[in-house]
Each structure stands twice: as C-alpha cells, then as structure tokens.
Amino acid sequence: MLGLAVTLAGCVGGDSSGSSGTGGTEDSERTTVSVTMGQPHEFGLELSATDAPAGDVTFEVANQGALPHQFAIVQHEGDPGSLPMADGNVDLDALDILGDSGGLDPGATASVNVELEAGSYVIFSSTGGHYNAGMFTGFTVE
Numbered sequence: 001m002l003g004l005a006v007t008l009a010g011c012v013g014g015d016s017s018g019s020s021g022t023g024g025t026e027d028s029e030r031t032t033v034s035v036t037m038g039q040p041h042e043f044g045l046e047l048s049a050t051d052a053p054a055g056d057v058t059f060e061v062a063n064q065g066a067l068p069h070q071f072a073i074v075q076h077e078g079d080p081g082s083l084p085m086a087d088g089n090v091d092l093d094a095l096d097i098l099g100d101s102g103g104l105d106p107g108a109t110a111s112v113n114v115e116l117e118a119g120s121y122v123i124f125s126s127t128g129g130h131y132n133a134g135m136f137t138g139f140t141v142e
C-alpha cells in the first residue's frame, strides 16, 4: 500500500512540470520583419521576409530614402496593385488600415505591432502619390 502511493505522487509531479514549460515558450512567439523604405530606389520597399506565421508581427520600419514615407498594411486578396483608388491616389478612406507608422522623415524609424490572421496583405507607402509610383508589395500570412 505505501509503495503504490509514492509511485503515484512521483508520476503527477513529472507531468505538471513538463506542460508548464511548453506553454511559456508558445506565449512569447512574435515574428519580426524589417522593412526598408526608399530602397533600392526612392519608391521601393525592401522586406526581410515576405511571409510570416499567423499571430503577432512587429514591423521594424526604416526610411532610408530622401523623401518622407509612411508604412501602412492592409488585408487584400489578389494583385497588390489593385487597391481601391480615388482621385488618382490610393483611397485610404476605403481601406481598413491594420498598422501605420505615421509619417517618417528621411532617416526615421518606427516599430509597428499588428496581430495578423492567415491571408494576403499589401504593405505600401500611404504618402500621397507613392502607391501609384509603385511603392507597394505583397505579404502573406500562413
């Protein structure tokens, strides 16, 4: 009788320590993507990754161009060049902008935190006329 009780207690202790360790690792998962605006040309965008797993994503944005730029991300299926337009500019009022750096002067940086579900996204410069100049790229969340 006494031997059986000791064996059960040891078994329970091992299980609980194993599950708590796994949970802590999953909670801290966050993907970081670097975004360089104004490279390789003024109306270009360079990303360190073009996809990310669903969940929390931090975009570390740097404006390395000679003009002000503004990072924005929206969910959009299909061609990244097919966002709605109004008066010759991308129609910001028609979009649900999930993350926005605010205006970035040359040399400025910003961190933009978003929680993204699986789908297709467009990252672009919301500064007037820059989307038309080709300052956008697709981004995929899986």
Ligand SMILES: [Cu+2]
Binding pocket: 043, 068, 069, 070, 125, 126, 127, 130, 135
């Ligand atoms: Cu721009």
